[in-house]
Amino acid sequence: MLKVDGIDVYYGNIHALKEVSLDVKQGEIVTLIGANGAGKTTLLKTISGLLNPKKGSITFDGVSIDGKQTQWIVKKGISQVPEGRRVFAAMSVEENLELGAYLRRDKQEIKKDFEKVYELFPRLLERRKQASGTLSGGEQQMLAMGRALMARPRLLLLDEPSMGLAPLLVKTIFHIIQEINSTGTTIMLVEQNANMALSIAHRAYVIETGRVVLHGAAEELRASEQVKMAYLGGH
Template sequence: MLEVKNIDVFYGNIQALKDVSVTVNEGEIVSLIGANGAGKSTLLKTLSGLLKPKSGSIEFLGSSIAGKAAQGIVKTGISHVPEGRRVFANLTVEENLELGAFLRKDKKGIAEDMQKVFETFPRLLERRKQLSGTLSGGEQQMLAMGRAIMAKPKLLLLDEPSMGLAPLMVKTIFQVIKDINAEGTTILLVEQNAHMALSIANRGYVIETGRVVLSGSAEELHSSEEIRKAYLGGH
């Protein structure tokens, strides 16, 4: 579904990604793990058109999207839930969700998907008329994910969905990621919590200082001594 080949990405003169190649197949959950500043978020931003690769290719469903404008990429079927949630604080929950569907014209489908988001996140239904800035961190994360779902993505890019959330909320969010995937959405997940990320993924990539240093099935990465020491706290 997604084929990233040998991309280099720079912030000014600083190279953030070096010769990175990543593949995501339809229906998978693929996790990117690595330390802070390794380049994981940079990769997601490049895929969603917020950054442009200097070289290399990015193909989504057989068409090149490298360097395409962000809204054009959303139209192809990629939605990005950025790190830090980025909900529109001065709009209500409902208005945020409507914005997620701004490129769609199918009124009936939009209403059905809104209903589905409220079924997935009952808390958002209770707060639908509330300003998003007044929600808790966990509720804002639900809203950010709900807003992305409203775009009806084929591929969902999730950047640090568990960051700053209470353990119980982390469990809820990860269950929802599994459910969204089971309903047919492919997921590329960046997650600090490597243990959780690998527990729901099919495959994973380890990124260190802008390079992919390891890849394999979630089981392989989970049982790798190197990964255990570096990212799983030695368990």
């Protein structure tokens, strides 16, 4: 479904991604793990069209998407849930969700998707008229995910969904990610909580200083001594 082939990405003079290649097959959850600053967010931003690769190519369903505008990429079926949630604080929950569907014109289907989002996240239904800035961190994370789903993505990019959340909420969010995947949405997950990410993913890539250094089945990487020492707290 998604193929990233040998991309190089720079921030000014900083070489942030070095010949990164990976692929995501339809229906999978693929996770990217790595330390802070390894290049994980940069990769998601490049797939979303927020950054352009200097070299290499990105294709989605066989169509080249590198260098294309972000809204064109969203229309094609890729949505991103950004790191730090980025909800529109002064707007209500409902208005934030509406914004997720801003490129769509199929009113009846949008209505159905509202219902689906409220089914996945009942808390959002209770808070739908509330200003998003007044929600808890966990509720804002649910809203950011719901907003991305309103675009009806075929591939959902999730950037650090568990960041700053209490352990119990982290479990809830990961359970919902699995639910979203089970309804047919393919997921690419960037996550600091490597243990949780590997427990729900099909495959995983490890990124270190802008390079992919390991990849394989999630269970294999979870059992690997190298991954345990570096990312799973040595146990």
